[in-house]
Amino acid sequence: MSVTAPASNAATTPDSLTASLRWRNATKKFDPSRKIPADRWAALEEALVLSPSSYGLQPWKFFVVNDPALRAKLKPVSWEQPQITDADKLVVFAVKKDFGAADVERFVERISEVRRLPKEALEGYKKMMLASASLPPEKVAAWTIRQVYIALGVFLTSAASLGVDACPMEGLDKDKYDEILGLPAKGYNAVVAATAGYRAADDAYASQAKVRFPKNDVVAHL
Amino acid sequence: MSVTAPASNAATTPDSLTASLRWRNATKKFDPSRKIPADRWAALEEALVLSPSSYGLQPWKFFVVNDPALRAKLKPVSWEQPQITDADKLVVFAVKKDFGAADVERFVERISEVRRLPKEALEGYKKMMLASASLPPEKVAAWTIRQVYIALGVFLTSAASLGVDACPMEGLDKDKYDEILGLPAKGYNAVVAATAGYRAADDAYASQAKVRFPKNDVVAHL
Numbered sequence: 001m002s003v004t005a006p007a008s009n010a011a012t013t014p015d016s017l018t019a020s021l022r023w024r025n026a027t028k029k030f031d032p033s034r035k036i037p038a039d040r041w042a043a044l045e046e047a048l049v050l051s052p053s054s055y056g057l058q059p060w061k062f063f064v065v066n067d068p069a070l071r072a073k074l075k076p077v078s079w080e081q082p083q084i085t086d087a088d089k090l091v092v093f094a095v096k097k098d099f100g101a102a103d104v105e106r107f108v109e110r111i112s113e114v115r116r117l118p119k120e121a122l123e124g125y126k127k128m129m130l131a132s133a134s135l136p137p138e139k140v141a142a143w144t145i146r147q148v149y150i151a152l153g154v155f156l157t158s159a160a161s162l163g164v165d166a167c168p169m170e171g172l173d174k175d176k177y178d179e180i181l182g183l184p185a186k187g188y189n190a191v192v193a194a195t196a197g198y199r200a201a202d203d204a205y206a207s208q209a210k211v212r213f214p215k216n217d218v219v220a221h222l
Numbered sequence: 223m224s225v226t227a228p229a230s231n232a233a234t235t236p237d238s239l240t241a242s243l244r245w246r247n248a249t250k251k252f253d254p255s256r257k258i259p260a261d262r263w264a265a266l267e268e269a270l271v272l273s274p275s276s277y278g279l280q281p282w283k284f285f286v287v288n289d290p291a292l293r294a295k296l297k298p299v300s301w302e303q304p305q306i307t308d309a310d311k312l313v314v315f316a317v318k319k320d321f322g323a324a325d326v327e328r329f330v331e332r333i334s335e336v337r338r339l340p341k342e343a344l345e346g347y348k349k350m351m352l353a354s355a356s357l358p359p360e361k362v363a364a365w366t367i368r369q370v371y372i373a374l375g376v377f378l379t380s381a382a383s384l385g386v387d388a389c390p391m392e393g394l395d396k397d398k399y400d401e402i403l404g405l406p407a408k409g410y411n412a413v414v415a416a417t418a419g420y421r422a423a424d425d426a427y428a429s430q431a432k433v434r435f436p437k438n439d440v441v442a443h444l
Contacts, residue, residue: 150390220283
């Protein structure tokens, strides 16, 4: 897209990044026959794994729903949006239920394992995380859900950068998603979803101009 | 980074995307002497403008704090984290205060303007948005704040893809940010921040292994 070479250590150029973000849209009509190549999908799953989160706690799990029968059950509880069954992929972004001290402990153990550090060396960091995790449960839930939205932003940007279409899907009955997918028994609750694949050639929305407020109304310099 | 050419309409390749997301870290120590080239920063501001949000409502504003005196005031209310003053850029992600019907109306006018549609053609869409915007105020606030976190994910991913270091900053006193930057008078409230620039050569954290749970614990297939 751009003739400028990326800076060292960069995946793309400013022009190519901007072009991919302009090209991106919340795809309303997917081509059901087009599949995402395996290497691109693997990179998008890896993008989810690598998503940043507060303290690095990763209070989430990403459920990729492949079973057509499950997809068919989810469609009526998603305002009958056709993307749920037509897109190649459907990812349900879920948050850890009752996030708390045990989750902090699990993360500390993982740091200790990956960085080969004694757990004692992580006591200070652990205390900070425990302080956040011991706020009132509704505050902790709101905080962890916000982290899930970071992952959603990472996923949508990553998909666009690979030329893969996606659609964030907030209009879903989360309780029904939990029930149909059995998420609470796995320790999670559905938060939001995203479909991914390729837009249909006759997707009328895709050709409409992107609507954004003027830059000066959205970005201010102080 | 990769020898594979990007797919048509893609800004990068799966390998390069993954490499940039692995390279990304929450930079703790910036090199105060290194500035982000203007074209890269312009692309990052554009990424903020282009961020997806529920219905496309963009219930946000991004304050780029350049004034060193303001930065110095923000540092003590950010747990004295050095990134606040050392990074080339500091962006405060803010949410529209008391988001409601007037904001929906403003967006409908913008759609009408950009797509050259009569506002009457947007009545159905407007009704859906008004239904979401007329939930109890604390629910609307939580919903709009979650959208801001999508933009945070877009920004961090975009920065990484351009080889620009960044650090999401949740540990800040939002009320003090509001006060120091005068955000409520402008109609906004601080939510979260991000610093951006280039990591210092002696940033000890940068060389530490990234800690993520194993992929099979984070991504499930149903």
